[in-house]
Amino acid sequence: MRREARSCGAPRGRPGRRWLGAGRARCYRLRIGTKSRPAARPPSASLPVPALPAVHEAAAARLRALQQRYTSGRRLLVEALAARGHPVAVPDLLAALPLTAQSSLYRNLSVLEIAGVVGKVQGEDELNRFELAEDLIGHHHHLLCRRCGRVDDYELPARIERAVASAIPELAGSAGFVVHGHRLDVVGLCATCA
Ligand SMILES: [Zn+2]
Ligand SMILES: [Zn+2]
Numbered sequence: 001m002r003r004e005a006r007s008c009g010a011p012r013g014r015p016g017r018r019w020l021g022a023g024r025a026r027c028y029r030l031r032i033g034t035k036s037r038p039a040a041r042p043p044s045a046s047l048p049v050p051a052l053p054a055v056h057e058a059a060a061a062r063l064r065a066l067q068q069r070y071t072s073g074r075r076l077l078v079e080a081l082a083a084r085g086h087p088v089a090v091p092d093l094l095a096a097l098p099l100t101a102q103s104s105l106y107r108n109l110s111v112l113e114i115a116g117v118v119g120k121v122q123g124e125d126e127l128n129r130f131e132l133a134e135d136l137i138g139h140h141h142h143l144l145c146r147r148c149g150r151v152d153d154y155e156l157p158a159r160i161e162r163a164v165a166s167a168i169p170e171l172a173g174s175a176g177f178v179v180h181g182h183r184l185d186v187v188g189l190c191a192t193c194a
Contacts (some may be wrong), residue, residue, distance in 0.1 A: 036115030052082060055136055062115040071183060074108050078117065078132065086170065087121040087151045124187060125149030141183065145190035152190070 059078050060070040080096045081088060088096075093105060100108075109130055112118040117136070121129045124146045129151075131137070139161070143152040156164065169179045188194075 004067055055082060055132065058136060059117045062117050065113050067174065068115065073104055074112060077108050081118065081130060081132050086153045087131040089127050089129045121151055123149040123151045142185050144185055144187045145193055146187060147189055147193035150190050
């Protein structure tokens with residue numbers, strides 16, 4: 001699990017997201033209720049602070065809809081996920097939230113997942129990792145390391161993303177499938193394991 005804490009190009013401890021092919025880290029962005037592409041941030045930039053209140057607001061509203069409270073433990077969990085900028089496994093979350101019992105972490109993850117605040121990503125090591133829901137942080141894909149299980153986020157350049165998004169309904173439509181979105185996992189070895 002320690003391996004996940006390694007930097008993926010951004011300075012250690014700073015959220016980072018890869019651009020596939022570009023080989024450089026990009027700052028993690030938080031996005032609420034908009035399809036527009038946010039402005040690029042330098043890799044050294046820290047979490048965009050103004051976005052976090054919007055994430056909290058969305059999380060509180062989604063929990064309220066389920067008659068669930070946005071407790072301080074859930075807030076801290078959302079902040080821990082926002083700060084990491086890539087899917088995080090439970091042991092890493094427990095390390096980041098030392099005052100949280102494992103049982104409440106699992107319960108909070110489950111409630112936040114049902115509420116649509118948190119999404120689950122399974123690594124190649126079969127370990128579940130958690131991240132904020134895609135509509136909160138923006139559309140992206142995952143790089144899965146077969147050796148250490150690490151999962152990183154990456155974004156396709158807009159031109160390729162558009163090509164993927166238009167090709168998929170065409171392919172799936174012939175099978176009568178109604179497309180709601182897509183996930184594109186890249187499986188291989190991370191830079192450390194390669
Ligand atoms: Zn690896
Ligand atoms: Zn995509």
